[in-house]
């Protein structure tokens with residue numbers, strides 16, 4: 350990342366000259382843009398999106414870090430050492446450092462901050478940048494350099510260094526606090542984990558390692574992709590988290606930032622004693638309803654044909670495909686293209702809903718009533734909602750429920766990923782539609 354390195358060097362020069370100046374920080378900085386959007390902007394300008402995705406390099410905006418650390422104690426005395434195992438350019442530690450004490454002398458301030466702030470990142474230039482920004486933050490908050498001691502950036506923040514964050518988590522963090530916005534890319538763990546098969550999200554690996562290996566009482570604040578909160582693939586991970594973390598907050602944030610199209614949530618909790626099983630309470634990952642649910646009235650399943658994978662053989666039947674049927678209204682399946690396949694057939698009347706949709710999409714959760722032919726094949730991009738009593742009237746009631754504003758709001762909260770799931774539709778509360 351040569352272009353970005355030039356920016357990192359310029360920030361280091363700025364920090365080094367501020368460390369040896371005796372001016373007050375407030376005079377040194379016209380603006381404190383270096384604490385927020387500037388770094389992400391420089392990264393976007395210098396490093397192509399594909400490379401940033403591969404490395405998971407997306408820095409947390411001040412809005413998101415404030416939301417994530419809203420409950421962080423604003424104490425007079427430091428709360429104890431804090432680790433960010435994927436520290437990037439230090440944004441989460443910057444938020445933490447906003448509530449660390451500032452002494453009049455810069456050296457004593459940075460000594461204290463250095464003992465409290467710990468981080469790892471596999472990208473050494475990010476680590477250099479994190480240190481420079483933290484030093485600049487201390488100066489901008491009013492710590493004044495004295496002539497007495499010469500400070501070199503390299504010697505500051507000895508706990509922040511290049512390295513693998515999973516390794517540091519796996520060796521057991523005993524410092525007391527972990528904050529993280531880990532990479533969201535997919536990798537094979539390389540070792541067996543009880544809650545995942547095959548490729549898994551790196552964020553899930555960071556989360557599980559933090560909870561599994563940190564000492565009891567460690568507080569955790571994590572920014573994570575929504576798929577971990579609601580995706581069926583992470584059900585076992587959520588069960589593991591519920592068992593080992595006393596969860597105190599699960600909050601959806603929405604889109605990561607204006608340039609990064611991933612919805613995220615924040616998770617806050619305290620690591621439990623491994624032996625304490627009796628209070629393994631069920632975590633409220635989403636709002637649940639004790640009343641009647643859609644899944645009690647209808648059988649919900651995914652269409653069984655995977656068009657490009659499934660060989661065309663057997664008898665021919667009408668084939669429903671998401672891109673060919675109307676959004677809402679009725680559809681006579683006898684008009685549909687035909688296809689051969691020996692798989693599950695659906696008998697009308699039933700309702701289909703598109704699986705692919707994003708929160709707040711107009712099309713999200715809109716049901717189309719299917720009638721017409723006997724025996725219909727349905728592609729796997731559609732969810733099928735078949736009333737248990739088989740009646741047309743129940744289909745209409747399900748469609749009305751699905752399109753009601755309350756249901757749409759509930760669905761956006763329940764599942765912020767791109768795919769609606771069978772589980773989410775089954776759990777949909779039967780609001781008075």
Ligand SMILES: C[S@@+](CC[C@H](N)C(=O)[O-])C[C@H]1O[C@@H](n2cnc3c(N)ncnc32)[C@H](O)[C@@H]1O
Nearest residue numbers: 407408409435436437440470471513514530532
């Ligand atoms: C989403 S960014 C977040 C950075 C920072 N914590 C923040 O909130 O802005 C994730 C960071 O993880 C780093 N990373 C990727 N794999 C890592 C690993 N195995 N160990 C440590 N850091 C890693 C990336 O270089 C990137 O800086």
